[in-house]
Amino acid sequence: MGSVRSLDMRVAVDAVAAGSGLLSGAGPLRHTTVNLVAALADLAPRSTWHVLCPAFAFLDELAGRRNVLIHPLGAAVRNRPIRILYQHTAFAHALRRVRPHVTLHTVNVSPVTGPRPRVVMLRSLQCFTHASQFGWLRRRYLQFAIRRSLHAADRVVAGSSASAHDALRLLNLDPNRLRVIPHGLAPHIAGALDKPQPARQTQCPYLLAVSTLYGHKNYPRLLQAFASLRRRNAIPHELHIAGADADLTAADLRNMAQRLGVGDAVKLLGPVPHDRISPLYQQADALVYVSFAETFGHPPLEAMALGCPVIASNTTSIPEITGDAAELVNPTDVQAIASAIERVVTQPRRRAALVARGRQRAPDFTWPRTAERLLAVLEEVAESPASGRH
Numbered sequence: 570m571g572s573v574r575s576l577d578m579r580v581a582v583d584a585v586a587a588g589s590g591l592l593s594g595a596g597p598l599r600h601t602t603v604n605l606v607a608a609l610a611d612l613a614p615r616s617t618w619h620v621l622c623p624a625f626a627f628l629d630e631l632a633g634r635r636n637v638l639i640h641p642l643g644a645a646v647r648n649r650p651i652r653i654l655y656q657h658t659a660f661a662h663a664l665r666r667v668r669p670h671v672t673l674h675t676v677n678v679s680p681v682t683g684p685r686p687r688v689v690m691l692r693s694l695q696c697f698t699h700a701s702q703f704g705w706l707r708r709r710y711l712q713f714a715i716r717r718s719l720h721a722a723d724r725v726v727a728g729s730s731a732s733a734h735d736a737l738r739l740l741n742l743d744p745n746r747l748r749v750i751p752h753g754l755a756p757h758i759a760g761a762l763d764k765p766q767p768a769r770q771t772q773c774p775y776l777l778a779v780s781t782l783y784g785h786k787n788y789p790r791l792l793q794a795f796a797s798l799r800r801r802n803a804i805p806h807e808l809h810i811a812g813a814d815a816d817l818t819a820a821d822l823r824n825m826a827q828r829l830g831v832g833d834a835v836k837l838l839g840p841v842p843h844d845r846i847s848p849l850y851q852q853a854d855a856l857v858y859v860s861f862a863e864t865f866g867h868p869p870l871e872a873m874a875l876g877c878p879v880i881a882s883n884t885t886s887i888p889e890i891t892g893d894a895a896e897l898v899n900p901t902d903v904q905a906i907a908s909a910i911e912r913v914v915t916q917p918r919r920r921a922a923l924v925a926r927g928r929q930r931a932p933d934f935t936w937p938r939t940a941e942r943l944l945a946v947l948e949e950v951a952e953s954p955a956s957g958r959h
Contacts, residue, residue: 594840
């Protein structure tokens, strides 16, 4: 393959590993993938961005861009075992047909025999840090596939220093091949930074929790903290939870809430499409995000941009995202979570300070800035001797 001129590449973007995570409302994978590719395509208009995605989750938001070609793959089906088998066999040939100068794997893993060089984005280490929430077979596969993929990558991109540190500690990666590049705000959310806060339109105040219902999101302790506040009439709020089922389900949380005596005050909203999430933040009195494990943490960042005070864990990547713009708590301590909620919703000055700091900090995270740093990594590996390996 010939030499690569700056900003003049064929880049294969592997979105197949995201699978059902690309469906609307299933989590951050769809909107982060779309916003990242859009920013890269704008930044490098002479390059061609070949996006390979499951046909059942076609990324129509990218359609019509002159330098973006979308390849919907019918063999990348919803059934996870079949999709994984495809991903490590015929999918490698689909990537090779693009004849890429470099391949960007957007979610943790790459095909065993896929084209080189390759950059892998680290999105999750929960199969290592919270292994018990995965079934035996899925856990063993993910641990093997992520370990192999990250060690085989020419560069690994982590969204936070905390996740990079975990990758080094757990997987013994070569630190010279690891880059930390934070994610950005979706444009429709970033646009709210220049607008006044909308008037409150809800009669009953509420707290908000946003995430797919994984065990490491710590919902049982959040419900316990909320129930303790309601029992002593410390707050009049409801708790609204937006997120799709995972190893926990809405039925599980509904039953927990009933047992804790707050079933009538907990609203399970299910998966909410990302383009309709903003009003939930803007009308909430606080986002409560007490997750045990994050490689980035989009909901706190989105809440900050939309003027919603944040109560969040003091662990993993979250303090990197929020800085001093959140009430940070020990996620294992139910009383600490309850006290933080009470402080934020009953102390107007504390709430106003968090809102002001959040809106000041959120503009630091933009997809164009992310794309600029990632493009440098893609060019670096494409121009290296690895660019001739296929």
